Amino acid sequence: MTSRLLIAGETWQELLTRQSFIELDALRRVESLADPGSVRVLCGPFARIESPWLVPQGITPQSDDGTVIARATIGGRPTVIAAIEQRFSGGGTGEVSGAKISQALLLACNDSRNGTPTAAIILFETGGVRLQEANLGLNAVAEICSAVLDLRESAAVIGVVAGTVGSFGGMSIAAGLCSHLVVTPEARIGLNGPAVIESEAGAEEFDSTDHALIWSIDGGQQRHATGLADTLVPDDSVAIREAVAEAVAAGVPDQSRCRSRRLDVLAARLATMDPLHPPAPGDLRKLWGGTYEIPAELQTITRPTSSEVAATQAGSRGSTWIHAFAGDEDVTALAGSVLRADTATATYLAVVHDPANPYHRARDGQVGLTESLTLALAVHDIVQSDRPAPTKRAIVAVVDVPSQAYGRLEEMAGLHQAMAATVDTYHAARSAGHPIVALVVGTALSGGFLTHGLQANQILALDDPGVEIHAMHKAAAAKITLRTEEQLDELAKTIVPMSYSVEDWATLGFCDGLLKVENPEAPTAADVTYVDHAIIEAIARARSGPWDLSNRLNSAGAIKLRQASRHVRDALSREWDTGD
Amino acid sequence: MQTLTYEFPAQKVISRQVHVGVVGSGDLEILLEPPSADQPTNSAVVRVRTSVDGFDSLWREVLRRFFVADALAGSWELNDFGATPGVVTLRLRQAAEAAAGGTA
Numbered sequence: 001m002t003s004r005l006l007i008a009g010e011t012w013q014e015l016l017t018r019q020s021f022i023e024l025d026a027l028r029r030v031e032s033l034a035d036p037g038s039v040r041v042l043c044g045p046f047a048r049i050e051s052p053w054l055v056p057q058g059i060t061p062q063s064d065d066g067t068v069i070a071r072a073t074i075g076g077r078p079t080v081i082a083a084i085e086q087r088f089s090g091g092g093t094g095e096v097s098g099a100k101i102s103q104a105l106l107l108a109c110n111d112s113r114n115g116t117p118t119a120a121i122i123l124f125e126t127g128g129v130r131l132q133e134a135n136l137g138l139n140a141v142a143e144i145c146s147a148v149l150d151l152r153e154s155a156a157v158i159g160v161v162a163g164t165v166g167s168f169g170g171m172s173i174a175a176g177l178c179s180h181l182v183v184t185p186e187a188r189i190g191l192n193g194p195a196v197i198e199s200e201a202g203a204e205e206f207d208s209t210d211h212a213l214i215w216s217i218d219g220g221q222q223r224h225a226t227g228l229a230d231t232l233v234p235d236d237s238v239a240i241r242e243a244v245a246e247a248v249a250a251g252v253p254d255q256s257r258c259r260s261r262r263l264d265v266l267a268a269r270l271a272t273m274d275p276l277h278p279p280a281p282g283d284l285r286k287l288w289g290g291t292y293e294i295p296a297e298l299q300t301i302t303r304p305t306s307s308e309v310a311a312t313q314a315g316s317r318g319s320t321w322i323h324a325f326a327g328d329e330d331v332t333a334l335a336g337s338v339l340r341a342d343t344a345t346a347t348y349l350a351v352v353h354d355p356a357n358p359y360h361r362a363r364d365g366q367v368g369l370t371e372s373l374t375l376a377l378a379v380h381d382i383v384q385s386d387r388p389a390p391t392k393r394a395i396v397a398v399v400d401v402p403s404q405a406y407g408r409l410e411e412m413a414g415l416h417q418a419m420a421a422t423v424d425t426y427h428a429a430r431s432a433g434h435p436i437v438a439l440v441v442g443t444a445l446s447g448g449f450l451t452h453g454l455q456a457n458q459i460l461a462l463d464d465p466g467v468e469i470h471a472m473h474k475a476a477a478a479k480i481t482l483r484t485e486e487q488l489d490e491l492a493k494t495i496v497p498m499s500y501s502v503e504d505w506a507t508l509g510f511c512d513g514l515l516k517v518e519n520p521e522a523p524t525a526a527d528v529t530y531v532d533h534a535i536i537e538a539i540a541r542a543r544s545g546p547w548d549l550s551n552r553l554n555s556a557g558a559i560k561l562r563q564a565s566r567h568v569r570d571a572l573s574r575e576w577d578t579g580d
Numbered sequence: 581m582q583t584l585t586y587e588f589p590a591q592k593v594i595s596r597q598v599h600v601g602v603v604g605s606g607d608l609e610i611l612l613e614p615p616s617a618d619q620p621t622n623s624a625v626v627r628v629r630t631s632v633d634g635f636d637s638l639w640r641e642v643l644r645r646f647f648v649a650d651a652l653a654g655s656w657e658l659n660d661f662g663a664t665p666g667v668v669t670l671r672l673r674q675a676a677e678a679a680a681g682g683t684a
Binding site for chain 1: 581597599602603604605607609611613629630631657659660661
């Protein structure tokens with residue numbers, strides 16, 4: 001690390017003449033990256049595609065929903081730039097802003113497949129899903145992740161995290177899917193923000209007032225020094241433009257080199273981590289190195305074997321249902337917290353409680369580092385073994401995840417990157433023709449659901465008060481949006497995406513079946529037969545339906561409740577080519 | 581959130597759309613458009629959506645003073661997130677300058 005990288009300029013005179021990138025608003029950021037005069041904004045302020053969910057909550061909307069989409073050239077090459085305005089709603093992903101990004105990526109993908117490689121540049125400045133649009137924001141992030149992966153096959157997808165908000169929440173999974181990531185020392189990238197971890201797990205887990213600690217874990221320099229970002233540049237518009245232009249000029253990325261495809265590296269890196277005696281952030285740089293490759297000196301930690309851990313699993317809905325489908329002898333513990341079962345119908349995967357999990361923040365069924373890697377390896381294994389088969393095996397994600405793991409260790413290791421690996425493999429399986437069915441039997445919250453479930457072609461859920469699908473659990477959402485839980489319940493009556501009721505969730509357009517069973521805690525034989533039959537039907541629908549996520553936009557529910565998403569997609573498509 | 585509407589006499593007709601600002605804390609965005617075919621060319625129609633309720637008369641006064649100096653006809657939409665009167669006036673001036681041909 002040289003001082004050249006820390007500040008924009010060697011002398012104070014240079015420092016004064018530099019043009020800060022961080023201080024620019026979203027549109028100026030776009031303009032500073034693009035070739036002069038080449039920027040054409042799509043669905044700009046005068047298109048007035050606002051969030052339909054904010055005014056009813058008494059929140060002033062922004063005319064472009066805080067996201068600028070522009071076509072432009074960079075170094076003469078066609079690109080699309082999506083810039084999130086950090087000052088509006090903390091850069092939170094809503095229905096409209098999310099749909100703008102995913103549709104821009106899909107249009108770039110379309111052009112790229114038709115012979116005009118169109119790279120995408122995403123300027124991440126976001127605290128994650130906009131909680132006022134909860135479930136629609138969460139789904140929007142899943143659609144963005146899918147679109148990043150669709151495009152990445154045929155063009156570069158370059159992420160820029162400059163600061164000051166940084167990238168947090170599910171959008172960091174999308175950052176982890178990018179083929180190239182540019183950061184500044186002011187940037188932060190993490191799955192869970194420090195304040196959220198502190199509120200979930202206490203200040204001893206993560207002291208959100210300790211800025212040195214935050215940057216030692218999430219900071220741009222640390223992410224770069226541990227190979228989780230590719231280019232580190234100072235907060236200087238020229239330096240950032242050059243870094244982006246270089247990444248655009250590099251052309252179509254080699255998929256096998258993309259971080260989210262490197263399960264070997266993820267596995268090797270996690271194998272060197274002892275959660276009981278974790279390295280300090282500074283030591284992690286030496287342990288893992290600055291390139292995303294298998295560490296040179298492997299000091300693998302001895303772990304308990306599956307048979308030792310299998311006995312420790314406490315009952316949970318995920319565990320109960322996977323055993324109900326397969327019978328005890330056919331359920332394998334891939335890790336203490338991940339179960340796999342193979343039946344004539346499908347391969348089932350579930351994340352379950354694991355009281356002995358060495359990662360203490362992932363003991364209650366949360367999706368953490370081990371769970372992300374284990375799921376990714378399992379799905380990858382299915383895709384590999386079915387490669388020659390004409391009909392691909394179905395994969396059922398049995399979902400009962402209270403959340404992602406909120407922990408300091410998880411953030412230091414880059415949970416967002418581990419989750420990106422899982423999302424990438426689920427997407428790869430779906431794209432290869434494996435029907436993916438998510439079956440929500442318990443809670444399906446936030447990053448946990450994004451990782452395990454939301455890349456499915458078909459989503460089924462039990463119709464039961466114990467089933468909860470949301471961007472954040474109620475107590476935390478109340479705290480963050482400065483409301484009481486009672487106020488949230490009241491709002492949910494009119495703002496459907498904020499509702500915690502599964503019946504309301506089912507109206508949003510991405511539910512492919514709400515299943516009423518007699519006993520969701522201890523399913524009867526009739527319950528199991530009924531749900532298994534619903535899964536078989538969902539698999540059949542997946543086989544004949546689209547292999548992307550477009551069914552979530554074209555369903556009867558979406559036509560009613562996702563009008564804004566559909567409007568954005570139509571308007572962007574119209575403006576993409578014609579320019580009016 | 582409160583929606584307020586005002587109308588002020590105006591003479592100058594601008595020829596292009598202008599967008600300035602952001603709905604960020606202590607700030608606002610302004611969308612300014614020339615009068616459409618069915619709108620009068622001698623008035624400024626202003627719609628304010630503000631996150632802070634109860635300041636109708638202050639908004640009226642801030643806007644009135646601005647339109648005395650810069651009587652730009654057309655449709656003005658202000659989306660406000662708690663901007664102070666000083667910031668509001670600066671953004672209005674910025675929009676007027678941009679409409680006159682400067683950079684937005």
